Structure formats: C-alpha cells, structure tokens
Amino acid sequence: MASEEIRTATSTPIRSSAGTGADSETPSTRAWRTRLVVVGIVLTALNLRPAITSLGALLEEVRDGLGMSGSVAGLLTSVPPLCFAVFGVMAPRLARRFGAAAVVGAGMVAITAGLVIRPYAGGTAGFLAASALALMGIAVSNVLMPVIVKRWFPDRVGSMTGLYSMALALGTSAAAAVTVPLTDALGGSWQSGLAVWAGLAAAAVLPWIPLVRARGGAGGSHGFGSSEAAGGSHGLGSSEAAAAAAPQEADGLRITRSRTAWALAVFFGLQATAAYITMGWMAQIFRDAGVAAGTAGLLLAVTMVMGVPLAFVIPRLATRLPHQGPIAVVLGACGLAGYAGLYFAPAAGAWAWALLLGVSNCAFPLALTMVGMRARTGAGVAKLSAFAQSTGYLISIPGPLLVGVLYQHSGGWGLPIALMAGLMIPQIVVGIVAGRNRTVEEEAAR
Template identity: 40%
Template structure:
C-alpha cells in the first residue's frame, strides 16, 4: 500500500482560455468555432500528456534498470579484476561496501539537491554522471576503479532515493503499477548485469570492455529521462516539503521503537542483499564453480526477484500484519545460506533459488514503510530515516564479510555471521510487521 498525495497538480487542471472579443453579429460564429476546436485542442493535450507520461515511464524503467548493473557486473568478475590489477582482498572489501555507504549519504544529500534544482533534474544529472563514471573506472588502475565505482554508486544513490518520489508525484493514480515497473526493472537489470558480464569479458577480450558496455544502458536512460523531463520538473516544489517534514518531526521518529524496528529491518535486508551482490560469485568460485557459472548463479538470485517484486506487495497489503512474511522470507534465505555453508556445490541452483526468494525482503521493506505510517508526511520521514540510517548500517556488511574471509582463509565465518544477521532480521521483522503506525 502506498500513500498517495491528494494535492492538485498543474497537470491535473483544465485551463480554459477564451479571450477573443468580437462584434455582436460575429459572436455566435466565434463561439461555434471555439466549440468545434476545443475538443480537438483537448484531444491534442490529452495525447501529448499521455505521450509524456509514457516517455517518463520508459525513463523510470531504464533508470531503474541501471540501479544495480554497476555493482553486479563488477562483482560477477571481481576476482579477475582484482588479480589483473594486483589488488588486495581489503581493496575488494572496500569496493563492495561502497554502494550501501553511498546510499546512506544520499539519503541525506538527495532531498537538499532536489530542493535546489528539482527532483527530475537531479536524476537526469545523476544518470549523466553515472554514464561518465562507468567509463572512467575502466581506464586506469585499482584506484581509478575504486573512485569510478564510488562516483557511480553516488549517482545511483541519488536516483534510488528520488525516483520513487517522482513516481508517486507523477503517477498518483497509478502508483502501484509504476512502482511495480520500477522494482521489476531494477531486479532485471541486476540479474542481467551479473549473468552477462562474464560472457562479455570472454567475448570482448577483457574485463574493461565488459564493464564499459553497461555505460550504454546508462546513456540510454540519460537520454530518455532528459527527453521526458522537458515537460517540467515536478520535484522542485515537493522536495522542500519533504525536507521540512523530516526536519520538524525527525526527533519524534528517533524516539519511536516501531520506527527503529522498520529501520533495522531495512538495514539487515540491505546488508544481506549487498553482501550477496558483492561476494556470492566469489563464494561459489571458491567452492569450485567457474566464473561464468558463479555469475550465472548470482543472476538467478536476482532474476527471482523480478516476478516476486510484481506480486509480493499486493499480497502483503491484503494481510492484517506482515510478521509472518518477514519470518518466512528470512527463514528461506537462512536455508539457502546453510546449503552454501555446508554443501555449496551439491545443489547450487537450489541454494540460489532459496537465497533469491529470501532477498525479496526488499520490496517488503518498502511496503512496511508505507504500512507503518498514517500520512504521507510520516511516510516521507520514515523513508528518510530507514534509508539513510539503514544503508549506513548495511555498508559495514560487505566490508566485514570480505575481511573475515581475509583473516580466516575461508568463507565459513562470514556465512555464519550472515546467518546471524538474517536471524536479527526475522526478530525485528516480527515487531515491524505488527499492524500499527508510528
């Protein structure tokens, strides 16, 4: 269930202009002509609005498809990139921690930038920066890859925070459809980025061209989004309200146990997700899987999220509470990681399937933010708290997961800790899933 603003927008108004004075004997003719031309004008306006909305939806889908390939494409060949550059496991651990750290910072910075320049414009600039950064990071050594990835993830983070707000504002009567398109495209983009990058590396003769290929997708999103944005920036007026709401009421949410439960739940599922996207191929490769197979398994994990992202939110909103959902998803993921821990190559497809289903906690976390609030203002405040604090907490996961492997020489301790995180996710999920509001 998503909160919908009832504020009237300019695009919802019908402005009728009739300023053609004339003599009495010609007034009837003028009125007749106006009546004949008005339907044509209204029809043209409706068609233009529909075309603009369709172009914006295409921009939303393309932008969402870019939210994960910059991360999953690199993680699917991370070992090869690290060896090629002579980098350390610590470097790889830092690299995999970058996305969530950027998302946490962006949760604070994005509303400020949107208030100054408007949400659509900031998203458009971010997509341009993403395109350039994805090309830049393949031009140099380990430091260049790290810097380019940081800038790429910062750009993604801006889009990650602002696009859902643009969706709610631009499609107030089709929020469910547009949000489903957004989450589905995001899952599909991550899956394709992971599954095809090892193949691209083999076909193009190296990891640099393979990673650079995904800049084409970012460029397409940049062009379509900015074409759709020519109709006006809807975000310029909305961002200050959201920011003010957070400033005026943030302290009360920090004192709310329910708000913290939702935030910790968001943090735990994000931590697991980015550990999986950053390290799962390496875990399977250590167990004996080839680079292509390991990337394909991550692609399967992410691909499973495509249909689940479409059907889970409507199902969840029809139940009185969501505690059972939170526990079942966490238990499913735990089952998959136990398989990876004790018998990784006995049934890797099954483990990937279980982990993929368990990672569907992401759309559930987004739904909980809406269900645990009673107004749009509270939803905005809770979303800001959950995303900024949650992503900052989650940013420690990929780094610690890699460092534990560096210290112990195996993935066992890292996987045990991850199972512990999922246990915490289930416990706080039972509290966050109870039918109450902050």
C-alpha cells in the same frame, strides 16, 4: 512540471498555487507525460544495480588486475552502501531545490560517467573514486524512486513499486549473467566488460530530459511544497484537505521519534547487508567450491533474477495485508535455508541455494513497499525513504568488509556464511515490527 508530477493519467487535477497553467493541459498530454514517467522509472530501475553485480561477476579478475588483497576487495564491496548512506540523505534536499525528475536524470548521467571512467582510471584509488561517482547517482535515485511513485501513482503504489522493483531485479540479474560472456566476446578484457554497462545508463537519461524541460517551462515550485507535496498525499485514502496540509505536516515531522521508522531502517540495513554480500561474494563462494567462473556468474544471475517475478508479486501482496511481518518471516526462513546449504554443500546443491537466496533477497522490494505504506503524505514518504535508506545503508557498510576480512584470515567460507546466517535472525524480528499497520506521522505525533 511541478503540478504535472502529482497526477496519474486518471487522477483529478489539483490546482497549483503557483498558477502555472498546467491545469489547461489536455488529457492526452497528461497521459503522454505519465507514460514517459513509466519509461523513465523502468529504465532508471534497470540501472540501479549493474554497476555492482557486473563487478561481482569479475571480482577475481579486477582483484588480480589491480593487485587487491581480500581485505581491500571487501572494502570495495562495502563502497556501495557507504555511498548510498552518504549521498542518499542529500536526495530530498536536492529534489526540493531542483525537482525529483531533474535529480534522477542527473543521477543517470553520474552513473554513465562513473561506469565509463572506472575501468580505465588506473589503480585502486581511481577505481574506487569512479565507482563512488556512479554510486552517487544510484543513491539519489534509490531514495527518490518511492517519492516519484507516490507522487505520480498515489493509487497504485503497490503495482508501480512492483514494476520498478521487477526492473531493478532484471537489471541486477542481467549484469550478473552476461558480464562474463560479454567480457569474453570483447576480447577478455575486464575493463571492457565493466564499461559496456555505461550504454544502458546513458539510455536512462533520455526520458527525464523532456520532463525536466516541461518542469522548467511550468515555472512552478521546484520542491515538495505547494502542489507537489499536496499531490504526494493522495495515497492510501487521504483527502484533499489533508493533502493541502501536507507540506506543513511534513516540515514538523520528527522521523527519529518513530519506532516504525527505526525498525524499517534496521530492516533495510540488514537486508542490504545480505544483498551486497551476495552480489559481491556469492560468485566467489561458488568458484572456490569448484564451480566454473561462467556457471558461478549464472548462479548469481539466478539469485538476482528471482527478484523479477517476486518483486512484482510481493509489493502487491504486501499492500493487501494489514501486517507485512509474515512476509518478512518467510523471506528470512528462505535465507537461513540457503546459507545452511552454502555451508554444508555449496557445489552439490548450488542451484537450490541460489534460488533460496534469490527469494530471500526480495526483502528489498518489501522494504520499499513498506516505505510507501508507513507514511501518510508524499513529503512524509520522502523523509522516511531518506532516513530508512541512509541509516540502513550505514548499518550495512561493515558486513561486506567483515566478510572479506574473515575470508582472508580464516582461509575459508565457514565463518563468513555463519555471520550471514546470524544476521538473518534480527532481520526477521525488525521486519515484523516494521510491518505493523501504522504511520510514522502518527507515532511522531505521540
């Protein structure tokens, strides 16, 4: 599988230094593997947010059931970025050792187990521990999805990033929209309403099993070395000679020397702060404004579902522009307008604010697309993805927690919403910097 993971159905095969014999595969076999990867990418993306948004829809019930204060609930909404930062940095090393497909497949197993255990763990500590297990699986998959796209589809980074971003948004919005109705249909138990999403995660394990088995039979390198790293460097006009040098080039890449890498990390962190505050608290903002629980869940779903079409359009547009900064400005302006609406008329214009914040949250697929564009090689993408996401999620940890503290001690949503709006300004600025047409390899070399 080591050499198969670097091809699209139409790309020219690169001979593996391991001599696995994969070059003798028929075009139909390669096409079948490529289709299987597409299915795996889509199913994996569908599972990267339901563990979070399903909890956001039932946060009040979970708080009451576990006896949480507002500050503890804020800590609960900070757990996702903490886990993404801690576990996401491990993803490239795990992928070098076991292969990206194996790590993503194991991530889906971890999500399944965590979602099954979490509602029935008993007490806040058990709930947090099981949530961390599921979030660990999400974290490694978050980091490796751009790597898999770059490796398998080097000439279609924008469209494939759009596809899995769209699937991610669909899974996010579906969990927000149907968790409350599902809970009612299952007898009103919030435990059942949260556990039901384990079934979707279990389905996402299946496509990766034959890919991992084929990889084991190939007997090639397990990591980013040899053919895998070479294959990842096809994209964005690099030559086969550059591809052959990719492993050595990536090994010496000092990612922290790149201003673009830091700008992208901060941009990722600020958009993640906004996203997790939205997923964790927006339904509660509407409920406190007098909106019914079911309607509040639908409003959160509307915010999330905006990412379905825009997550496909934005990456394709971004790859056609020499500078992605203007997109970051438009998305930030929508966020500022949405927060202003939540502050002044949360119930009266609820649907409009949900739409505007949904557009603003599409900074996530923009960030993922820029990860693929700001590195020249596949191994460079892996390093940049791990750095930007791990650093970014570390930056995002205090946001949801601070919102919970401000909400509890101020007795309202004025200060938390002002905080959210204030963070949108630096997000726009670093988005402009990260969108410049340059690569981290070039900057690190200087």
